[in-house]
Amino acid sequence: MDDGYLAQFSSLFSQFDVLGAFGTNLALTFFAAIGSLAIGTVLAVMRISPVPSLRWAGGTYVTFLRNTPLTIIIVFCALGLWGQLGITLSSDFQTNFFRLAVLGLAVYHAAFVCEALRSGVNTVPVGQAEAARAIGLGFGQSARLVILPQAFRGAVAPLGNVLIALIKNSTVAAAASVPETSGLMRTMIENRPDVILAIFATFALGYVVVVVPVGLATTALSRRLSVAR
Amino acid sequence: MRARLALAMTAAATLTLAACSSGGGSDAGADETTGAGSSEGSGGGESIRIGIKFDQPGLGYQDGSEYTGFDVDVARYVAEQLGYAEDQIEWVQAPSAQRETMLQTGQVDMIFATYSITDTRKEVVSFAGPYFVAGQDLLVAADDDSISGPEDLEGKNLCSVTGSTSAQRIKDEYATGTNLLEQPGYAECVTALTAGQVDAVTTDDIILAGLAAQPANEGKVKVVGNPFSEENYGVGLPLDSDQCEAVNEAITTMIEDGSWEQILEDNVGASGYSANEELNPPTPAACA
Secondary structure, three states: OOOOHHHHHHHHHHHOOHHHHHHHHHHHHHHHHHHHHHHHHHHHHHHHOOOHHHHHHHHHHHHHHHOOOHHHHHHHHHHHHHHHOOOOOOOOHHHHHHHHHHHHHHHHHHHHHHHHHHHHHOOOOHHHHHHHHHOOOOHHHHHHHHHHHHHHHHOHHHHHHHHHHHHHHHHHHHHHOOOOHHHHHHHHHHHOHHHHHHHHHHHHHHHHHHHHHHHHHHHHHHHHHOOOO | OHHHHHHHHHHHHHHHHHHHHHHOOOOOOOOOOOOOOOOOOOOOOOOEEEEEOOEEOOOEEEEOOEEEOHHHHHHHHHHHHOOOOHHHEEEEEOOHHHHHHHHHOOOOOEEOOOOEOOHHHHOOEEEEEEEEEEOEEEEEEOOOOOOOOHHHHOOOEEEEEOOOHHHHHHHHHHHHHOEEEEEOOHHHHHHHHHOOOOOEEEEEHHHHHHHHOOOOOOOOEEEOOOOOOOEEEEEEEEOOOOOHHHHHHHHHHHHHOOHHHHHHHHHHHHHOOOOOOOOOOOOOOOOO
């Protein structure tokens, strides 16, 4: 314990692949972000559509997934989809779990993306939708050409919040046997209980370094992209 | 009027809290947090806080308001030898990753929680014992005769707990053709085993025996019985504790009067598992 803090950190970094673990979390985040944006956009369109059954389906999805703990969803993906139903997304053992975890993260965060987009839709004045209809656009056209482009620009800040939550939630993927930061942290504590504070500091600071730029970027983007009305 | 009411309520709440932290006794389940501040030194004749696992059937397990398992019974015996009656013991959950911290900050006085004695751990905590020598082993389906040791795992799926030394050993020494599934707990691993998706679960043999002895798993799984490591389970104590000698004496008495064997049989006997006789029962090592 006596050798300086810097020595403790450097011994941790040389003994364990900390950067690789953060890389896994960022990869999980990247794919899950794309997936949740796609699913969330479809859900948001369903929820603002004029078809009651679609609105109902979108609303049910959001209520159901948003109120389920993420851990349960991830464990279900690993032990339910793979363990009981035998569903595999890749023939490689580890890649399979990575994809199952991405699936779980994507379907969960899609519910939040949907709600963030809906808040963006609410920034679009009703007159715009009425004008779109008046010039003869159908629902799909007015959503695609008039409402959603403005909704995305109005929803940059809440979408950034979802992204930040997703980065940190990606650690739950440990429950699906993905070797990432929270699993590595447990391994490190198991092996090096003598430098436990340095271990905590490593991961706490690591996430600050990853998340702060995302926060700054979304704030800057939301300013620049906001629709002048 | 309102201020007086608020004052009275605060006083009542404080009294209730005080009653919780000093009394202990019957319901030790919920008071994990109360012990944090008030470290009143062990052996004071009041109560003793013992860290155990709450989620390992056969070793340390919370069953309603009861605590059962090999570690728990050993802890009871040692506490009795140290002069603490059953109702003076406060059971505290000690998950693997938090054991050193809990001893360092005085949240517990001693830990009986499948705690292997290692050199890096000795730098931050003290150990009495060992009171049991376990070894890493494999749990397989009851009708599976194809696996008799880690060499037979080539091309098989194996499950262990995230970050555990058992998982690391498999990765480092046997991983070449083995698919390792890491789960948050052993219960999840056994679920995957009984569902047929993994071929074996690995960790210390006595933990596996505890899982196999559970009524839900009885007859479905078996311990292979070919241990390939040596884990000395010790009693975790704060660094430079003065209790080490006394705990060692209690352990020696427990082994000599036959209680040790009885406790082992009561807790994991139902699985058909018997401890490695070359190494058990162990002789406690000299205190540092």
